[in-house]
Amino acid sequence: MDFGPFLLLAVMEGLVAAAVLALTAVGLSLVFGVMRVVNVAHGEFFMLGAVSAWFVTHWLPGPPAFGFALALILSPLLVALVAAAADVLVLKRLNYQPQATIVATIGLLYILQQAALSLYGPEARPVAAPFTLAIQFPWFGYSGYKLAVVAAAAVILTGVWLVMTRSRVGLVMRATQIDRDTAQAFGINVDRVYAGVFAFGAALAAVAAVLIVPIRQAHYLMGGDPLLLSFIVVIIGGLGRLRGTVVAALLIGLSDGVVSMFFSPTLAKILATLLVALVLVFRPQGLFGQRAG
Amino acid sequence: MRVWGFHLAVVALLFGLQFVLPPYHFTNFARIMVLAVFAMGYNIAFGVTGLLSLGHALLLAAGMYGTGLAISVLGWAALPALLAGLAAGGVMALAAGVLALRTAGVAFMIVTLMFAQAGYLTILYFGPVTGGDEGLVLAQGARVIGGVDLAADTPRYLVALALFAFALLANLALVRSRLGRVMVAMRENEERSRMLGYNPFAVKLAALVISGLYAGAAGAAYAVLFGYVGASFAGIQYSILPLLWVLLGGAGVVLGPLVGVLVMFYLIDLASGYTTAHLLVVGLALLVLVLFAPKGILGSLRERAWPWLP
Amino acid sequence: MAAMSLLSARGLIRHFGGLRAVDGVDFDLAAGQIHALIGPNGAGKTTFVGLLSGRIPVQSGTIWFNGQDITRLPAHRRVALGLAYTFQITSIFAALSIYDNVALAVQRLHRRDLRAHSMAHLARVGLKGRADQVAGTLAYGHQRLLEIAMGLALEPRLLILDEPTQGLANAEIDGFKALVQGVVGQTTVLLIEHNMEVVMDLADRITVLDGGRVLAEGAPAEVRANRAVQAAYLGG
Numbered sequence: 001m002d003f004g005p006f007l008l009l010a011v012m013e014g015l016v017a018a019a020v021l022a023l024t025a026v027g028l029s030l031v032f033g034v035m036r037v038v039n040v041a042h043g044e045f046f047m048l049g050a051v052s053a054w055f056v057t058h059w060l061p062g063p064p065a066f067g068f069a070l071a072l073i074l075s076p077l078l079v080a081l082v083a084a085a086a087d088v089l090v091l092k093r094l095n096y097q098p099q100a101t102i103v104a105t106i107g108l109l110y111i112l113q114q115a116a117l118s119l120y121g122p123e124a125r126p127v128a129a130p131f132t133l134a135i136q137f138p139w140f141g142y143s144g145y146k147l148a149v150v151a152a153a154a155v156i157l158t159g160v161w162l163v164m165t166r167s168r169v170g171l172v173m174r175a176t177q178i179d180r181d182t183a184q185a186f187g188i189n190v191d192r193v194y195a196g197v198f199a200f201g202a203a204l205a206a207v208a209a210v211l212i213v214p215i216r217q218a219h220y221l222m223g224g225d226p227l228l229l230s231f232i233v234v235i236i237g238g239l240g241r242l243r244g245t246v247v248a249a250l251l252i253g254l255s256d257g258v259v260s261m262f263f264s265p266t267l268a269k270i271l272a273t274l275l276v277a278l279v280l281v282f283r284p285q286g287l288f289g290q291r292a293g
Numbered sequence: 294m295r296v297w298g299f300h301l302a303v304v305a306l307l308f309g310l311q312f313v314l315p316p317y318h319f320t321n322f323a324r325i326m327v328l329a330v331f332a333m334g335y336n337i338a339f340g341v342t343g344l345l346s347l348g349h350a351l352l353l354a355a356g357m358y359g360t361g362l363a364i365s366v367l368g369w370a371a372l373p374a375l376l377a378g379l380a381a382g383g384v385m386a387l388a389a390g391v392l393a394l395r396t397a398g399v400a401f402m403i404v405t406l407m408f409a410q411a412g413y414l415t416i417l418y419f420g421p422v423t424g425g426d427e428g429l430v431l432a433q434g435a436r437v438i439g440g441v442d443l444a445a446d447t448p449r450y451l452v453a454l455a456l457f458a459f460a461l462l463a464n465l466a467l468v469r470s471r472l473g474r475v476m477v478a479m480r481e482n483e484e485r486s487r488m489l490g491y492n493p494f495a496v497k498l499a500a501l502v503i504s505g506l507y508a509g510a511a512g513a514a515y516a517v518l519f520g521y522v523g524a525s526f527a528g529i530q531y532s533i534l535p536l537l538w539v540l541l542g543g544a545g546v547v548l549g550p551l552v553g554v555l556v557m558f559y560l561i562d563l564a565s566g567y568t569t570a571h572l573l574v575v576g577l578a579l580l581v582l583v584l585f586a587p588k589g590i591l592g593s594l595r596e597r598a599w600p601w602l603p
Numbered sequence: 604m605a606a607m608s609l610l611s612a613r614g615l616i617r618h619f620g621g622l623r624a625v626d627g628v629d630f631d632l633a634a635g636q637i638h639a640l641i642g643p644n645g646a647g648k649t650t651f652v653g654l655l656s657g658r659i660p661v662q663s664g665t666i667w668f669n670g671q672d673i674t675r676l677p678a679h680r681r682v683a684l685g686l687a688y689t690f691q692i693t694s695i696f697a698a699l700s701i702y703d704n705v706a707l708a709v710q711r712l713h714r715r716d717l718r719a720h721s722m723a724h725l726a727r728v729g730l731k732g733r734a735d736q737v738a739g740t741l742a743y744g745h746q747r748l749l750e751i752a753m754g755l756a757l758e759p760r761l762l763i764l765d766e767p768t769q770g771l772a773n774a775e776i777d778g779f780k781a782l783v784q785g786v787v788g789q790t791t792v793l794l795i796e797h798n799m800e801v802v803m804d805l806a807d808r809i810t811v812l813d814g815g816r817v818l819a820e821g822a823p824a825e826v827r828a829n830r831a832v833q834a835a836y837l838g839g
Contacts, residue, residue, distance in 0.1 A: 038399050038402070038403070090580060090584065093584055094583065094584065098398060098399055099345050100583050100587070102345070102347075102399075102402060103536065103540065103579055103582075103583045104579070104580060104583050104584070106533055106536075106576075106579055107575075107576045107577065107578070107579030107580035107583065108576065108580070109576065110572040110573065110575045110576025110579070111572070111573055111576035111577065111580070112576075113572050113576075114570050114571075114572035114573035114576060115573075117570075117572065118570060118573075228410065231403065231406075231407075235403065264418065266414055266417055266418045267418060269414050270411050270414045270415055270418060273407045273410045273411040273414065274407070274408075274411050276403070276407050277392070277393075277403075277404045277407035277408055277411070278392075280396055280400045280403060280404050280407075281392050281393065281395050281396055281404060282395075284396065284400055471710045471714075471717075474703060474706065474707060474710065475707065477699070478696060478699075478707050481696045481697075481698055481699060482694060482695075482696050482697075484658075484694065485690070485694045485695065485696065486707070487678050487679050487682075488656065488658070488678060488679075488682060488687075488688050488690075488694075489682060489707055489708050489711065489753070489757065490679050490682030490683050490711050490757065491679055491711075492677075492679045492680075493679070
């Protein structure tokens with residue numbers, strides 16, 4: 001293949017990665033934005049989404065599309081429940097104090113990983129895609145499902161944006177983000193908002209995982225990379241800012257895809273990791289945020 | 294003065310244990326003491342000065358690879374290689390600290406995490422030299438100081454003990470010194486400390502560098518005493534474990550890290566008899582600690598019964 | 604006149620968004636005096652001393668201390684030069700012992716005899732007997748005294764006290780007055796105060812701030828007689 005088409009392929013692969021990354025990162029960003037909690041177990045919610053999708057499709061007979069559709073609904077729901085439980089049982093008790101919550105989410109990470117290892121096993125297992133459609137480009141064939149993933153992510157993200165900016169639920173979330181005490185004084189049940197946001201953020205990660213699991217496989221350690229990349233995206237995009245997160249996800253996803261195709265993926269990750277650290281050190285508001293105060 | 298006596302007694306106890314411990318535990322204790330030095334370093338940064346770093350694996354690995362590569366690539370003898378590892382830990386802490394200390398709180402946690410992750414990936418990237426994930430086995434012949442083979446059980450135990458004893462007593466001296474008091478002050482009320490004339494950046498950097506020297510020493514010792522250097526020691530697990538050990542034993546308490554490493558080691562050991570769910574034990578321990586016993590074992594003891602415990 | 608000033612500020616400006624907290628202030632402080640800074644709430648007093656002590660960065664203007672330009676100097680360096688500040692809202696090390704609190708200040712100057720010097724400073728404010736008590740368990744008035752003791756233990760050339768008598772009982776206020784009068788030989792004192800009795804009793808000179816600007820400056824009697832000051836602050 002010539003360079004041009006190769007680059008196009010790399011870009012399309014990057015788009016798929018960016019789509020999934022955007023969903024995951026927005027989940028993380030929402031949680032930090034509203035609750036000021038850094039959830040180190042976010043990658044495990046992602047992993048849980050993929051693993052539970054496998055269970056759903058495995059136990060349901062019939063055409064793969066049916067099982068997949070059900071997984072797309074059930075997995076995020078299950079993960080949301082787990083997240084809500086974690087918030088109510090643990091995080092709330094710690095009063096969302098920064099140091100304590102990080103330690104608690106680390107504990108949660110290990111527990112979830114262990115649960116997956118014990119119940120699902122150490123192997124990586126595939127999930128069948130709901131449909132197999134090859135779109136024929138002049139230079140190569142491309143999976144129609146992958147394109148569908150990008151479209152689905154775009155739709156979901158638009159939905160999230162609409163909810164955040166246009167709906168009452170979104171208004172309540174933004175109010176709590178801006179000033180928790182005043183929101184409470186206005187009668188908003190902050191505890192419930194927090195549980196809801198934490199669950200919603202986890203659900204977004206789970207959806208992303210269900211979308212990607214037919215392309216990759218479900219494995220109990222698969223949460224590590226999405227966690228790291230989501231962190232990178234959220235920090236570069238500015239913690240808590242939706243638009244910045246999406247743009248940063250596009251940037252990171254595309255460049256990761258492209259760089260990985262031409263150079264070593266390890267080198268790409270090293271550079272991305274250092275970039276995040278340096279952004280935090282020298283430009284803490286991210287590349288798109290506004291400096292506070 | 295009874296404080297010094299107490300800590301010396303602990304060292305003496307560890308010395309005496311070598312005569313009674315069965316071989317399996319004998320090696321374990323050597324390992325525990327070396328890791329306790331690493332944990333003490335973390336305690337100085339986190340427990341005493343309040344710097345919650347999530348990247349200390351970077352400093353452990355610096356010491357480990359500083360020594361390991363000096364031996365395997367440069368052909369150095371064990372003693373200069375150990376010193377190289379020690380220095381590597383301190384230098385790495387200095388370099389990372391100068392950048393990371395420009396941030397605070399959550400950002401600091403993330404920056405340190407990222408630095409450690411970058412370090413881990415770099416070790417993998419230079420696989421041909423570092424051995425990557427599989428790591429390097431250090432030649433038995435290189436693990437000798439003054440004719441004494443450090444791979445043998447007793448010399449290994451004694452070297453580990455010597456390192457631990459030195460680290461423990463240095464830690465005690467630090468905590469009771471003027472600098473130690475300032476570090477605690479930084480943790481308790483940084484703004485007030487600043488207005489008493491202390492430079493927050495300088496104090497925190499000093500804490501990190503000392504912490505790095507401890508971690509470097511531990512990594513270096515581990516390499517020489519156990520003959521293995523591997524990328525897993527640069528992984529996130531070894532940034533989380535010192536946090537767990539310190540929290541469990543008692544953050545800010547000098548003997549806390551030793552207790553933490555000891556208890557965790559044998560907790561997992563015991564649990565392995567019943568289940569392979571090691572991660573669960575670690576995860577549950579963290580949750581239980583942070584929810585119900587944030588002061589840890591010795592911390593709670595100090596609060597209730599032994600206020601003189603440093 | 605300028606040569607005798609321990610501290611002088613010219614054209615200090617500090618805005619917070621739209622709020623002009625300090626809006627072009629000139630200020631001179633002579634050594635060996637007790638100088639009071641008064642004014643209504645929101646006049647900019649705490650911001651002003653924040654600029655002097657280095658807690659808040661200056662946006663415009665200069666500050667000279669002891670003949671040296673300290674405008675760009677960070678707070679901890681100013682303390683090293685002899686400029687100490689005690690907080691408006693008590694900010695001690697609540698989890699540490701009273702002894703440790705004072706020792707942190709004393710150890711900057713004295714390596715040996717740390718214990719002796721610390722105890723002496725505690726004795727000055729009447730807290731010597733409680734040296735091992737945890738600072739956070741002290742009554743509010745005693746915490747304020749501890750703050751002052753820490754400030755004095757730095758043996759500064761200039762001690763800035765931000766509303767030191769707030770929350771103190773009358774007997775404690777008397778003790779405080781005696782304390783300040785006792786140190787003014789070695790330490791110049793700049794005092795933010797709302798308690799006019801304390802101000803009139805202690806101050807050699809008074810500066811009145813209002814809306815971020817200097818409204819009046821002079822000896823207590825002059826300031827008290829000043830019409831504008833009466834209208835803005837003292838009440839007829």
